[in-house]
Amino acid sequence: MAIALFVTCLADTLFPRAGIATVQVLERLGVEVDFPSAQTCCGQMHFNSGYRREAAQLAAGFAETFAGYEAVVSPSASCAAMVRHHYRRIDPDLVTPPVYELTEYLVDVLGVTDVGAYFPHRVVLHQTCHSLRLLRIGDRPRQLLAAVTGLELADPTHPDQCCGFGGTFAVKNPDTSAAMGTDKLNDLTTAGAEVVTSTDASCLMHLGGLAARRGGGPRFVHLAEILAATR
């Protein structure tokens, strides 16, 4: 039976390569992937911004779209956390299949840390807040990256500090958000990496946006893209 990919509205629209890479990695490991085309958004932005009614509609849509699948896999810790942790606050009766962030699915369900990837670059991992403190995925992304051939992993000084994105926080408190992002960017680049990666496209959008404005700097690549890369 196929697993369902929940690509997220953000990756679908702005970072399709993260979704394509997720499909490639899973298929390479023999997983049959389906993309239920009725999917849109998990409702996180509305929920976290206080728009409960809109969030409830989107959550109901998610539950309906993914009903019947054995598992859902998503290239976003934040969106997976939304479904797993916050849906019960929207509607305790809402039922969804188990939703996994990609690295959780690879390490915990498939039991794989070496996905056969080749990526000869110095990489720094931005550990996202929702991967650390909601999903508690710990060092799974690091385990996967450590097994990538040719990849050299750099260590930031403050690996568990927020990058300052925070959804609508980024636009409601733009100065604080940008100050946090600048500090995070400095920390990540001091580690001397060519590539910044993460389990969440949203953080990369924010950090990449700051870096682009500044000019130069590292490339921002979703973790799935590194895992999909081969020789």
Place this chain on the structure above:
Amino acid sequence: MTTPTFLGMPPFPVTARAALSDGQLRRNLAGATATIRDRRARSVAELDDWEALRAAGAALKDDVLVRLPELLAQLEANVSAAGGVVHWARDAAEANAIVTAIAESHGVAEIVKVKSMATQEIELNAALERSGIDVWETDLAEMIVQLGHDLPSHILVPAIHRNRSEIRDIFVREMGRVGRPAPAGITDQPAELAEAARLHLREKFLRARMAVSGGNFAIAETGSVAVVESEGNGRMCLTLPDVLVTVLGIEKLLPAWTDLEVFMQLLPRSSTAERMNPYTSIWTGVTPGDGPQEFHLILLDNGRTDTLIDPVGRQALRCIRCSACLNVCPIYERTGGTAYGSPYPGPIGAILTPQLRGIHRRPVDEQTASLPFASSLCGACFDACPVRIDIPEVLVHLRAKVVDQPGHRAERATMAAAAAVLRSPKRLAAVQALGGVTAGRARRLRLRGPGWIGGWFRDRDLVPPARMPFRRWWKERSR
């Protein structure tokens, strides 16, 4: 001495912006919070049963909140039986009036104060000054704030935004105006600053006939009140004057003496990162011939029962004012505490202040309404909280309350439009197609505009919408 207040401050994004541009403040805060964060992590890691302690602390406080009327009555009976006088204050004005009346009944012209969040909350100092009574903060950091005509910016370390050379300047400039001047030639060495404070305060301790304190805990079973501190200046106030007045939030209760055991482990490690705090003072009513001979306990509501009615928000009343959430908060670290416009800054302030100001009963002002949004929801505060307050959960809950208030028309329209698109895969695909065409071959977007657009693009670019969104890629691949 005039005390500034938080009244009339602009919303958080505005105050934060000003704070962010203060390089000295950013350096002071980054250094101080990083130090205390690391120390707390080490001190907590020493205990194998930290998670069990947190759960016990949360459960004990939840029990108190459920049984509050019964426990308060028990506390009142036991304090009265031990020779204390219990007063009930619905709000700040009532509490301030009670303290003022007690001072006036004794003809007292000056009061020494133990560091206390409850009295900051009710702005007692300003109220006493309006009645012509001098009030002296005796906690070192509170004294620095008071002498500097400043506002507190941290629960535990209210002068955290000051470095020692700023403190030296404040001492030199201000001490002589209100008492013993700073010694001539004083430098910014911590020992010299502490000595100047000691000499300055000693005069006030020996002269004062009345003291005001808050309380960390009150034990219903025995009628005892506890103050936990580091300097011993609190104990001076609690033991030297004839009259002692304690202002206590009604949620500070613990049912039994033995419950203190849990909190005396949780609080010091979470706040100062110490295994044990240096001074713990516990007293029960009055003791003839020893210490204050008159003890008043003012039980303060000031929005607490309004907070208690909300099933999600009420967990904020578990708070033991340790400051761990401030120290780990990446927003607090960059903006400092004054930006929050309340003596309760940081994550706990962002959920406590709006509730104490009545958000569950009526619309709140713009500044108060901005507080629940002063968070990236990173979750570091919840992990650090010794009584397991799920601060992100309450923040999001309060955001929904704010959004339901009148106003926010532009934002509401934006969010409704976004929801309309996101509810329908067809509309989402249409918007993606439009975005892809509009962006053309641009490698990055750099827009100008009002509101959220301006907010994003002030410091950031944006990747353009993909010319081949994922859903189209999938569709073409499946053909």
